[in-house]
Amino acid sequence: MKSQSERTDIFREVSGEGPAPKGLVDLIIKASVKTHVEGYYFFEPEKTFHGQPDYPFLVNIDGQAVIWRAERRKETTPVYDGQGRRDLEGGEGIRYILNKRLRLSPGPHHLIFGLPGEDFLREVTLTLIGDEVQVIEFKPVYRAKRGDAGRSFLNGVSGGQLFLNKNPI
16 A cells, blocks of 8 residues: 555656755665565575565655666675674675655655565654755664574565664664
8 A cells, every 4th residue: 555656746766866846855866675586495485585587676655656676786785894793794695775866846745655566664753954955764674583592584574664864764
């Protein structure tokens, strides 16, 4: 239901770096999710998007909805960081990156952000201030294996946090 548009006049996608016209504000939406490569698990559920050519991200603002499909990029990163701590996104996998710039009116807005492939949905109310570029960023929380305290991208996304201009919302 949240992926269906009830309106089409709330925002429009823009490209470029120019400032928003007077009376409007630019909102940059960023998200990055890492999944295991296709075939990592012998019995992969059919509905999974892990390792697939693209990955869906849902954004709905005040009833205007869009599903963007981010393309995959194979990635291998160190399993441990420089201090010897395990990196939750370390190892061989597939990275999907969303980076969209929207133009809309300043003021309060109801935002729904979702990962349809992970059954994750988050709703927040935010207030956008004019004359400044605002940035919403999604940071995933990865699942832990049963009986294992270690979280990893290999187990899928269990949730996530949204940030507005680097502040949790």
